[in-house]
Structure formats: C-alpha cells, structure tokens
Amino acid sequence: MEVSMGIAMVLGIAPALLMMWLGVRDYTFPRVEQPFFSDPSFFMLFVVGMIEGSAMFLAMLVFLNTSVNGIIMMALLAIVQIMLFLVTMNLKRYRGKSDSVFYGYGLGLGTSCGMSTGLCFTLYSSVMGSDLQLGAGDIAVLIMMSFSFALILGSCGTTVGEGVARHRVMEYSLQAMLPLVAVYMVFAVAIESGLSNMYYVYFALMLVVGLMYYYYIMRKKLPNIVREVLRMEGKKRSDIPK
Numbered sequence: 001m002e003v004s005m006g007i008a009m010v011l012g013i014a015p016a017l018l019m020m021w022l023g024v025r026d027y028t029f030p031r032v033e034q035p036f037f038s039d040p041s042f043f044m045l046f047v048v049g050m051i052e053g054s055a056m057f058l059a060m061l062v063f064l065n066t067s068v069n070g071i072i073m074m075a076l077l078a079i080v081q082i083m084l085f086l087v088t089m090n091l092k093r094y095r096g097k098s099d100s101v102f103y104g105y106g107l108g109l110g111t112s113c114g115m116s117t118g119l120c121f122t123l124y125s126s127v128m129g130s131d132l133q134l135g136a137g138d139i140a141v142l143i144m145m146s147f148s149f150a151l152i153l154g155s156c157g158t159t160v161g162e163g164v165a166r167h168r169v170m171e172y173s174l175q176a177m178l179p180l181v182a183v184y185m186v187f188a189v190a191i192e193s194g195l196s197n198m199y200y201v202y203f204a205l206m207l208v209v210g211l212m213y214y215y216y217i218m219r220k221k222l223p224n225i226v227r228e229v230l231r232m233e234g235k236k237r238s239d240i241p242k
C-alpha cells in the first residue's frame with residue numbers, strides 16, 4: 001500500500017510541478033526582477049486546487065461505477081469542474097487583475113495533482129491486486145494521463161482566470177468548458193474500452209488535445225493577455241515575455 005501510494009504521488013504530482021515550472025518561469029524571479037504574480041497566492045490556490053481535485057476524483061469513482069453512461073457523466077463533471085474554478089476565482093481580490101491568469105493556472109495544476117494522484121493510485125492498486133503484471137505500457141498510460149490532466153486543467157484554469165481578469169467570467173468559462181469536456185469524454189471512453197488496443201490510443205489523444213490547448217493558451221495567448229489586462233489597469237511593462 002505504501003509503495004503504490006508513493007508511486008501514485010510521484011506520477012500524479014511530478015507532471016503538474018514540471019508544467020508549473022514551464023508555464024510561469026518567464027514571469028517570475030529570476031527571469032524578471034518584478035514577478036507578475038505573488039508566489040504565496042499562487043501556491044495557496046495550488047493547494048485549494050488539490051482539495052478540489054481530490055473531491056473530483058471521488059466524484060469520478062462514484063459516477064464511473066453507476067449505471068449511467070460514463071461519457072455523459074464525465075461531460076457533466078467537466079462542467080462542474082469549470083464552475084468550481086469560477087466560484088474559487090470570482091472573488092473581488094482577483095477581478096480585473098492581470099495576475100489572476102497565473103492564479104487560475106495554479107488552481108488548475110493543483111486540481112490535476114489531486115485527481116491524477118487518486119486515479120494513479122486506484123489504477124495501480126487494481127493492477128497489482130489482480131493476477132496481471134504492471135508493464136511499461138501501463139506506466140506509460142499513467143504518465144500520459146497525468147500529463148494530460150496537468151496540461152488541460154492548467155490551461156482551462158488560466159482561461160477562467162482570464163475571464164475574471166477581464167470581467168467576462170461566463171464567456172471565458174464557457175470557452176474553457178469545451179476542451180475540458182472533450183478530454184473528460186475521451187477519458188471515459190478509454191476507461192470503458194478496457195485493455196483493448198484502442199486503450200492506448202485514447203490516452204494518447206488526451207495528451208495531444210492537452211498539448212494543443214496548453215500551447216495555444218500558455219505560449220501563444222498568455223503574453224498578450226497579460227499586456228491587455230495591464231493596459232486595462234492603466235499599467236505598462238516592457239519585460240513581458242514574447
């Protein structure tokens with residue numbers, strides 16, 4: 001039990017920590033003298049996200065074991081997830097602030113930690129508790145799943161944070177729902193497919209969707225988002241990454 005939990009924590013948390021470093025390294029010290037966000041606030045929302053992710057993991061277990069269609073239930077859970085992001089972020093302290101996009105990113109990454117750790121532990125324990133052997137393909141699936149959730153949830157959290165920063169919360173929350181619903185539905189199909197050959201294809205597809213949305217939000221859009229929201233605040237900075 002201790003070994004499986006340790007492996008689950010590594011597989012669940014390491015991808016989110018890597019994506020945290022990759023996503024915000026250009027916006028904080030030492031890359032810039034004046035960070036674009038507060039580290040304590042970022043990590044506070046990261047911890048809040050871990051709590052929300054753990055709750056979502058428990059909800060997944062319940063709904064995937066019911067007679068209701070798993071694809072429909074996962075789509076609904078994705079909508080609930082975005083609403084949780086919105087409720088968490090739509091506070092006065094975050095509205096109209098450029099740093100809200102980064103806090104949304106931290107919230108999403110924390111959520112992926114809670115979800116992925118629980119799912120990795122469950123899947124790992126179910127394999128080890130059976131007559132099956134955990135192979136390289138199974139580890140690859142767990143890694144793809146964890147990275148997929150880190151990529152998509154971090155990016156969707158950033159989109160919700162953008163909506164809070166721009167005072168257009170519902171518009172951007174709806175935008176965030178679309179890719180998250182897609183990934184959650186593919187995840188449900190992968191789980192229901194069992195150990196067929198398509199099992200690995202579905203998890204690879206989740207990873208591709210997550211990578212595409214991450215690249216679009218965090219690499220293509222983020223500098224312009226920060227620049228435009230700073231302009232709304234009447235501020236201007238010349239050190240925004242390009």
